[in-house]
Structures are given as C-alpha cells and as structure tokens.
Amino acid sequence: MEVTFRIRRQSDRAAPPYCQTYQVDLDPRLTVLDGLHYLQWYVDGTLAFRRNCRNVICGSCGMRINHKAGLACQVSLEKVARQGVVEIAPLGNFPVIKDLIVDLTPFWQDLRRVDPCLAPLAQPSLQTPAQRAQVATAANCILCGACYSACNVKEVNSHFVGPHALARAQRVLQDNRDSKTTARLQQYHHQDFVWGCTRCWQCNEVCPVGVQPLDRITEIKQTLLQDRNTKVTTAVRHRRLLLALVKRSGWLDEARFALALVNWWSVLPLGLRLLAVGKFPFPWHFQPSRGRTQVEELVELLSRRQQTP
Numbered sequence: 001m002e003v004t005f006r007i008r009r010q011s012d013r014a015a016p017p018y019c020q021t022y023q024v025d026l027d028p029r030l031t032v033l034d035g036l037h038y039l040q041w042y043v044d045g046t047l048a049f050r051r052n053c054r055n056v057i058c059g060s061c062g063m064r065i066n067h068k069a070g071l072a073c074q075v076s077l078e079k080v081a082r083q084g085v086v087e088i089a090p091l092g093n094f095p096v097i098k099d100l101i102v103d104l105t106p107f108w109q110d111l112r113r114v115d116p117c118l119a120p121l122a123q124p125s126l127q128t129p130a131q132r133a134q135v136a137t138a139a140n141c142i143l144c145g146a147c148y149s150a151c152n153v154k155e156v157n158s159h160f161v162g163p164h165a166l167a168r169a170q171r172v173l174q175d176n177r178d179s180k181t182t183a184r185l186q187q188y189h190h191q192d193f194v195w196g197c198t199r200c201w202q203c204n205e206v207c208p209v210g211v212q213p214l215d216r217i218t219e220i221k222q223t224l225l226q227d228r229n230t231k232v233t234t235a236v237r238h239r240r241l242l243l244a245l246v247k248r249s250g251w252l253d254e255a256r257f258a259l260a261l262v263n264w265w266s267v268l269p270l271g272l273r274l275l276a277v278g279k280f281p282f283p284w285h286f287q288p289s290r291g292r293t294q295v296e297e298l299v300e301l302l303s304r305r306q307q308t309p
C-alpha cells in the first residue's frame with residue numbers, strides 16, 4: 001500500500017513548525033508506529049518521536065493522528081490512511097521539544113495537584129471485589145496524555161487540572177483504603193478541578209484504554225452533590241436548579257433558570273439584547289413538555305437508584 005505521511009515537524013522548542021511529506025510503500029496491517037519506525041530507520045533518521053512498549057501499555061507514543069489524539073502503536077495504517085494519506089502531529093496542549101516529542105512537565109505537575117497517591121489508613125483495610133470495581137476503570141489509565149491533548153478547557157485555561165488528573169482523583173477518592181476522603185472532596189470542589197469541566201466529551205472520545213475521564217469526573221460531582229457537607233456554590237446550585245426545573249417542566253425553562261441562578265442586574269444587558277432581536281424568553285411563552293410526567297418519574301427513579309447503596 002502506498003502511504004503518504006504528512007508530519008508536523010519542529011526542529012526545536014523555539015523553531016516554527018513545518019509540514020514534511022514522506023511517501024512509502026508499506027503493509028497496511030502495520031501500525032502507525034511501525035510506519036514511523038520505517039521512516040526513521042530507512043528514510044530520514046532525523047525524525048523524532050517517543051515510544052517504548054509498542055503494545056498500548058506504556059503510553060509513550062501519544063500523538064495526533066488525523067487530528068485525533070491517540071496511540072501510534074494502537075492504530076493500523078489501513079484504518080487511518082484516508083486515500084493513502086495519514087496526518088501526524090504532536091499532542092496538543094503541550095510545548096513541543098522536537099517533532100512529535102512533547103514536554104510532559106505541565107502534565108505531571110497537574111497530576112501532582114490532585115495528590116494522586118493513596119494515603120493509607122492507620123489500620124490496613126481489605127478491599128472487596130465490589131469496592132475494587134469502583135476504582136478499576138480509572139486505575140487503567142496509562143498516562144498517555146491523549147485526553148489532555150483533546151481537552152478544550154485545558155486549551156484556554158491553564159489553571160484547569162485536566163482530565164487525566166481528575167480520573168486519578170476519582171480513583172483515590174473512592175478507594176476505601178484512602179484516609180483523605182474529606183480533604184480530597186473539599187479540594188476537588190473547585191472551578192480548577194471538577195467544576196471547570198464543560199462536559200465536551202472529548203476525553204472520553206480519545207482515551208485509548210477506556211478510562212472515560214468525563215465519567216470519572218461525573219462520579220466525583222455526584223459524590224459532592226450527595227454529600228450534605230458540600231459547600232453550596234454556584235456550581236452546586238446550578239446542578240440542583242437544573243434538575244428541579246427539568247423535573248417540574250419536562251425540559252428547561254431558561255428564563256427562570258437564569259433569573260434564579262444569577263442576580264438580575266448581571267443578566268440585564270443580555271436580556272436587553274435578546275429583547276432587541278425578539279428572542280427574549282418571556283415566562284408566559286414557556287410551555288412545559290408533553291412528556292413532563294414521564295420525565296418527573298424518570299428523575300425520581302434515578303434519584304432513588306442513586307440513594308440505594
């Protein structure tokens with residue numbers, strides 16, 4: 001199979017990036033990583049990339065393949081070569097050191113911010129299979145950086161701790177052998193931690209080993225919302241109000257939602273602009289959904305399920 005690699009390269013940290021194209025004849029069953037090795041060994045020894053295990057274990061070969069973050073050793077050329085072309089770029093949201101090698105320092109720094117190691121209890125505690133199952137998915141993380149690369153919030157807010165760190169946060173928070181649960185809950189209850197996530201789903205989309213960081217973030221949020229000691233912040237009021245309004249009307253009454261959540265003066269400019277273009281959501285225009293009763297039953301059913309241990 002004739003494959004064209006279009007690779008975004010950069011000779012050092014300060015140099016401008018450029019695109020280099022290579023055309024080679026390769027077995028389509030090879031992985032993208034095999035293809036890069038072929039290029040490095042037989043075509044251009046200056047091409048730089050990272051890898052170690054070649055088997056979806058170490059997380060070293062993270063890069064963007066056709067604009068989507070993933071592992072080069074996981075995908076075959078026949079799956080990703082569109083009309084024979086594969087586009088490769090370094091992971092996003094990281095400074096580039098050279099070609100496809102990125103500087104992982106901010107990634108590790110963010111991971112440390114969630115205090116990622118278990119703090120053992122004074123008395124060693126056993127773990128049942130059910131308790132283990134609660135943390136098993138997050139424990140599969142291989143710290144490859146794909147979710148960090150894809151995270152839209154990380155791109156615009158360097159204070160946000162990132163999906164990899166929050167997946168680890170769920171893993172230590174919900175582990176029955178950890179002694180810092182209360183302190184962790186307080187720490188993660190913050191805009192730079194769980195409440196900074198905009199639920200864009202990109203981290204779930206790219207994670208190569210099914211950690212599904214967004215689902216782990218949601219589990220932390222649910223723990224916070226069910227904890228009576230959780231400080232009531234705007235984020236907490238937002239979730240509770242949203243649920244109450246949807247339960248009552250079957251869908252969201254946006255005007256009531258905005259007015260109940262923020263102070264009237266802060267939404268006045270927006271209200272005036274909506275009025276000027278005839279889009280102001282007057283409360284008397286709002287119609288409950290025809291499926292209102294079913295939605296109410298569904299919300300109650302789910303609430304009962306969450307309360308059942």
Ligand code: SF4
Binds near residue numbers: 144
């Ligand atoms: S959560 Fe998934 S994508 Fe993110 S670092 Fe861990 S393994 Fe990689």
Ligand code: SF4
Binds near residue numbers: 147162196203
């Ligand atoms: S769902 Fe949240 S953590 Fe995941 S990529 Fe989107 S904003 Fe980032």
Ligand code: FES
Binds near residue numbers: 051052054071
């Ligand atoms: S080389 Fe280890 S995960 Fe790809």
